[in-house]
Amino acid sequence: MRGNSLIVTILAIIGAIVVLGWVLKIAFHLIGTLVLIGLAVVFYLFVQKLVGKGR
Numbered sequence: 001m002r003g004n005s006l007i008v009t010i011l012a013i014i015g016a017i018v019v020l021g022w023v024l025k026i027a028f029h030l031i032g033t034l035v036l037i038g039l040a041v042v043f044y045l046f047v048q049k050l051v052g053k054g055r
Helices: 002-051
Strands: none
């Protein structure tokens, strides 16, 4: 019974590491996307300031 519990514990730890890897991978992809969106907004505001508000 003790050996079976040890195997389940080891498998649970490995599963947790795999899931954590997926979560971190998705998080870094989202961070990259958010940085690009932020740069685009800053560039847009900069261009608006250069051109003038107009109208």
